[in-house]
Amino acid sequence: MKLQAALDTLTxxxxxxxxxxxxxxxxxIEVGTPFxxxxxxxxxxxxxxxxxxxxxxxxxKIMDAGEYEADKCFDAGADIVTxxxxxxxxxxxxxVRSAKKHGKKCMVDMIEVKNLxxxxxxxxxxxxxxxxxxxxxxxxxTGADPLDELKVVNKIVKNAKxxxxxxxxxxxxxxxxxxxxxxxxxxxxxCNAKDRxxxxxxxxxxxx
Amino acid sequence: MKLQAALDTLTxxxxxxxxxxxxxxxxxIEVGTPFxxxxxxxxxxxxxxxxxxxxxxxxxKIMDAGEYEADKCFDAGADIVTxxxxxxxxxxxxxVRSAKKHGKKCMVDMIEVKNLxxxxxxxxxxxxxxxxxxxxxxxxxTGADPLDELKVVNKIVKNAKxxxxxxxxxxxxxxxxxxxxxxxxxxxxxCNAKDRxxxxxxxxxxxx
Numbered sequence: 001m002k003l004q005a006a007l008d009t010l011t012x013x014x015x016x017x018x019x020x021x022x023x024x025x026x027x028x029i030e031v032g033t034p035f036x037x038x039x040x041x042x043x044x045x046x047x048x049x050x051x052x053x054x055x056x057x058x059x060x061k062i063m064d065a066g067e068y069e070a071d072k073c074f075d076a077g078a079d080i081v082t083x084x085x086x087x088x089x090x091x092x093x094x095x096v097r098s099a100k101k102h103g104k105k106c107m108v109d110m111i112e113v114k115n116l117x118x119x120x121x122x123x124x125x126x127x128x129x130x131x132x133x134x135x136x137x138x139x140x141x142t143g144a145d146p147l148d149e150l151k152v153v154n155k156i157v158k159n160a161k162x163x164x165x166x167x168x169x170x171x172x173x174x175x176x177x178x179x180x181x182x183x184x185x186x187x188x189x190x191c192n193a194k195d196r197x198x199x200x201x202x203x204x205x206x207x208x
Numbered sequence: 209m210k211l212q213a214a215l216d217t218l219t220x221x222x223x224x225x226x227x228x229x230x231x232x233x234x235x236x237i238e239v240g241t242p243f244x245x246x247x248x249x250x251x252x253x254x255x256x257x258x259x260x261x262x263x264x265x266x267x268x269k270i271m272d273a274g275e276y277e278a279d280k281c282f283d284a285g286a287d288i289v290t291x292x293x294x295x296x297x298x299x300x301x302x303x304v305r306s307a308k309k310h311g312k313k314c315m316v317d318m319i320e321v322k323n324l325x326x327x328x329x330x331x332x333x334x335x336x337x338x339x340x341x342x343x344x345x346x347x348x349x350t351g352a353d354p355l356d357e358l359k360v361v362n363k364i365v366k367n368a369k370x371x372x373x374x375x376x377x378x379x380x381x382x383x384x385x386x387x388x389x390x391x392x393x394x395x396x397x398x399c400n401a402k403d404r405x406x407x408x409x410x411x412x413x414x415x416x
Contacts, residue, residue, distance in 0.1 A: 008273075009276075033272070034280060037268050037277055037280050038249055058245075061269070061271050064319060065216075084271060088346055136296050
């Protein structure tokens with residue numbers, strides 16, 4: 001089990017300051033979608049250079065041109081690239097192909113996937129590395145929570161590992177750990193903590 | 209009716225050379241998704257500065273954090289921002305809010321939307337500016353074509369205008385023009401033409 005720190009709303013300089021504080025407790029640095037929209041692959045290159053022991057995930061949420069877009073991310077140094085579960089099978093297969101070619105990994109973001117069990121089985125069969133249940137940021141205010149979806153996915157996967165994202169906090173992480181997931185994505189809980197290093201350490205301490 | 213030039217696979221410098229050739233025939237410059245992945249908002253800023261009379265579309269295919277991500281694009285100078293039709297209503301509504309706040313526009317990309325008629329009616333009701341039928345690049349090799357989907361959407365929309373994307377060529381544009389769409393997206397047909405200015409002029413000549 002490892003923590004993934006989602007960097008979404010900070011500048012590159014602020015992210016580096018944060019990562020310098022929390023790098024001992026984090027396994028994966030996520031260059032979040034808004035960050036890619038603003039800066040492209042620059043943060044991926046910068047984090048890979050500064051934190052060579054950590055994995056860097058490019059949260060590009062690929063929806064088309066799977067192999068072409070994933071190639072760009074892996075060429076920039078990403079270790080993990082995300083593709084949307086709602087995308088076409090051909091797109092997912094392109095991302096898987098790109099990942100294998102680069103000796104890297106792909107994660108499927110299951111955000112807004114309606115047929116969760118059926119789609120999980122299909123994706124697992126396609127050889128993706130991670131399947132990530134994800135309560136959209138825009139939906140978290142409704143009280144939705146990714147734990148129930150994690151339970152569904154954990155029951156089905158045979159090859160892929162699972163990940164979980166969407167408002168995970170210190171008081172919700174124990175249930176996730178008990179259910180089991182290889183990667184637990186944490187954003188605001190660390191970024192907005194008073195003592196960010198301590199919060200990252202506390203959350204890391206809860207993992208198995 | 210206007211042409212939208214999709215810039216996906218060229219460097220910024222190559223895109224500027226292309227746009228210098230075709231700018232008289234194009235209404236919208238699309239900063240394509242792979243281009244955003246590589247460069248972030250830099251091409252949006254650069255195109256808006258160089259071609260102030262043209263609209264710039266940021267094809268970010270928003271899937272979450274609708275208002276936040278759209279704000280970033282509009283703040284960088286985009287005139288139109290894309291959101292995925294498969295995203296949550298709350299995400300679409302966030303993008304619409306951002307567009308209205310900035311006096312700009314949003315386009316919904318209907319790629320991989322399964323319930324096309326039903327979803328079109330919902331989106332039209334939400335106040336989006338454009339609904340774009342889109343045959344995924346990864347799916348075009350199967351012979352799929354966006355014309356049939358355009359017919360479905362055109363029958364339903366009451367407020368939104370329509371757009372069409374996915375392998376449009378000189379020999380397929382007439383049927384699209386006859387069916388009707390406000391924006392016709394053209395990528396490879398222009399980018400890969402021997403005489404790019406002439407091809408853009410010819411395609412523009414087919415519009416009503």
